[in-house]
Amino acid sequence: MASPQELRFDGQTVVVTGAGGGLGKQYALFYGSRGANVVVNDLGGSFKGEGKSTKAADVVVEEIRAKGGKAVGNYDSVENGEAIIETAIKNFGRVDVLINNAGILRDISFKNMKDQDWDLIMAVHVRGAYKCARAAWPYFRRQKYGRVISTASAAGLFGNFGQCNYSAAKLALVGFTETLAKEGVKYNILCNTIAPIAASRMTETIMPPDVLQVLKPEWVVPLVAVLTHKSNTETGSLYEVGGGHIAKLRWERSKGALYKADSSLTPGSIPTKWNEVNDFSQPEYPSGPANFMELLEAAQQLPPNDP
Numbered sequence: 602m603a604s605p606q607e608l609r610f611d612g613q614t615v616v617v618t619g620a621g622g623g624l625g626k627q628y629a630l631f632y633g634s635r636g637a638n639v640v641v642n643d644l645g646g647s648f649k650g651e652g653k654s655t656k657a658a659d660v661v662v663e664e665i666r667a668k669g670g671k672a673v674g675n676y677d678s679v680e681n682g683e684a685i686i687e688t689a690i691k692n693f694g695r696v697d698v699l700i701n702n703a704g705i706l707r708d709i710s711f712k713n714m715k716d717q718d719w720d721l722i723m724a725v726h727v728r729g730a731y732k733c734a735r736a737a738w739p740y741f742r743r744q745k746y747g748r749v750i751s752t753a754s755a756a757g758l759f760g761n762f763g764q765c766n767y768s769a770a771k772l773a774l775v776g777f778t779e780t781l782a783k784e785g786v787k788y789n790i791l792c793n794t795i796a797p798i799a800a801s802r803m804t805e806t807i808m809p810p811d812v813l814q815v816l817k818p819e820w821v822v823p824l825v826a827v828l829t830h831k832s833n834t835e836t837g838s839l840y841e842v843g844g845g846h847i848a849k850l851r852w853e854r855s856k857g858a859l860y861k862a863d864s865s866l867t868p869g870s871i872p873t874k875w876n877e878v879n880d881f882s883q884p885e886y887p888s889g890p891a892n893f894m895e896l897l898e899a900a901q902q903l904p905p906n907d908p
């Protein structure tokens with residue numbers, strides 16, 4: 602793996618959604634300083650998804666240009682992914698990297714959640730990431746090159762009070778990315794997910810200043826740079842990143858119990874092996890549905906797979 606200090610993106614076009622502030626701004630400034638053409642997308646609304654403005658994106662574009670970089674603004678919502686990718690194609694003739702970063706919060710307890718809180722979160726995080734990736738995909742396939750980062754959250758991986766809409770959307774992006782990784786790999790389209798933690802307007806009201814101080818969004822950038830560089834080989838992976846800590850996450854399955862798949866498998870039979878079902882002392886790390894079918898096959902619950 603090349604060191605981030607050496608990573609360059611000359612001639613490539615990087616689309617960063619939600620690049621008007623927080624993490625997205627830091628990504629955009631980084632790529633702008635490493636030779637990339639940057640599409641700085643931002644709707645410019647509040648962190649709850651209200652309103653819009655061109656200012657957030659324009660300020661970042663100006664900063665990149667002032668330092669000698671190449672950037673153009675786009676003010677569409679990520680739900681309009683075609684227009685964002687079109688901005689890349691019209692201005693720079695190509696798209697190489699997509700950072701699905703735009704996001705909002707509509708925190709509220711499940712008891713008080715309104716359909717609008719649910720729908721807006723799904724629209725921005727899930728539909729937005731889908732629309733941007735869908736619009737970029739034909740270009741990636743044709744040029745046999747693409748790098749995609751999608752942004753999950755610890756709230757999605759572990760749940761968090763008042764965030765069931767956000768948690769659902771963020772974990773959806775993990776599954777989304779795992780499938781894109783499987784479909785993209787033969788075209789050299791590598792797709793990974795990050796669950797970042799960083800000081801931004803999203804977190805500034807819920808964390809104390811001394812903690813925010815060590816969670817600079819800049820500390821998330823190096824991992825994203827590495828995962829989106831041409832030298833990267835990692836795909837379908839999920840990383841937690843923030844404050845200088847980076848860790849990979851994966852699914853763990855207990856060895857489990859095998860019940861006979863016949864009429865003896867009744868609710869009453871479940872407790873007989875319940876401890877085995879919940880025992881993680883012999884874990885497995887599945888990477889796809891096929892792993893489960895192989896397991897049943899090995900246990901002779903399924904006919905052997907004909908080669």
Ligand code: NAD
Pocket residue numbers: 618619620621622623624625642643644645646647648650657677678679680701702703704705725729752753754755796797798799800801802803804
């Ligand atoms: P932020 O609010 O500073 O940045 C999000 C940006 O997205 C804003 O500039 C906003 O205007 C833009 N945006 C919102 N809706 C948009 C839309 N429909 N179309 C285009 N742009 C839109 O917050 P941040 O902390 O930098 O968050 C960046 C991403 O990281 C988000 O996806 C967030 O959910 C995720 N995240 C952040 C943290 C954290 O600790 N900051 C933790 C977990 C996940």
